[in-house]
Amino acid sequence: MVELQPSPLSWPVESLRGRLAALRPGLRVEVVAECDSSNTRLLERARAGDLAPCLLVAERQTAGRGRLGRRWWSDGGSVGSLCFSLGLTLEPRRWEGLSLAVGVALAEALHPSLRLKWPNDLWLCADGVDRKLGGVLIETQSLGAGAARQVVVGVGINIRTPPAEAAAARGPIAAIEPVGLEQVDPALDAAAVLELVALPLLQALDRFEREGFDAGLQRRYAARDALLGRELQTLAADGSLLHRGRGAGIDDSGALLLDAGTSAPPLRLLSAEVTVRPLA
Incomplete structure (x- = not known):
């Protein structure tokens, strides 16, 4: 049993509840010391x-x-990472591009230097090195008849750079050097980051419900696309090579386009199919 120390942070529960409930009446904000997920x-x-x-x-x-x-590093005690989930009911016209819309909202709220690695990662790309700052896991479940679904958006953001053993535990197929937000803004702690991202995230979900992955969102994603124009490889779940090509952006459904260098149209890749990594 891990003995948790009292939290060093003052979480902005009441102020966030007021701002978020203005968009979603009845929205609760809860902080727990520990849970499984x-x-x-x-x-x-x-x-x-x-x-x-x-x-x-x-x-x-x-x-x-x-x-x-894959496992996500989560550090208690000193709260070296921010881990939270936002659950709500959504009924958009189309579901495609939801994870990309979430990524755009988070990156824009956090720092101008952050980039988006399709389909769901936040990267800090500096000095020719890609490092993972955070990730998104979206899960949905049916509410019965009708198009509405319960959506849970899980977000993990490193505040401090995780130790080497935390990265190694995620497995070789996911291997990329992690980084903490301290590298771009050492004054931020997990509570401050939550205040930065919570309202923009909820606003993004409300907009997505009304307008989907529209042209404006596509342009905003393209401005932070970490894979655009880069040589890429796609990997199966066992790490075997599937494709190689150059990142050609995304289409209007949020699928990744991979130019294989032939006369054929770019390959269209869906997030559930493959892992995509830049070539070294």
């Missing part, structure tokens, strides 16, 4: 009938996860 907790609540919108922050997650089941 904030995404799992909100999905379980929804299955039990609790569909109230909620922002759940966990200072430490024992089973935090990312895309394709």
Whole structure:
């Protein structure tokens, strides 16, 4: 059993609740010292009938996860990372591009130097080195008849640079040097970062529900696209090579376009299919 120390942070629960509830009446803001996964907790609540919108922050997650089941580093005590989930009901006309819309909102709220690595990572790209700052895991579940679904947006952002063993634990296919937000703004702590991103995230979800992954969002994503014009390789779940080509941006559904250097149209890749990494 890990003994948790009292939190060194003062979380802005009341101020955030007031601002967020103005957009989503009844939205709750909760902070817990530890849980297995904030995404799992909100999905379980929804299955039990609790569909109230909620922002759940966990200072430490024992089973935090990312895309394709990868582990996400979560440090309690000193709160070296910000891990939270936002659960709410959405009924957009189209679901494509949701993770990209979330990434745009987070990157724009945090720092001008942040880039987006398709489909769901926040990268700091500096001095020719790509380093992962954060990631997004979106999970949805049906609410029965109708198009509305319960959506849980999980966000993990490194405040401090994780130790080497944390990166190694995520496995070789996900291997990329991690970085903390301290590298671009050492004054920020997890509570301050939550204040920066929570309202823009909720606003982005509301806009996505009304307008989808529209042309404006596509342009904003393109301005931060970390893969555009770069030589890439796509990998299967076991790490085997699938494709090589040059990043050619995204289409209006949020799919990644990969130019294989032939006369054929670019390959269209969906986020559930592959892992994409720049060639060294």
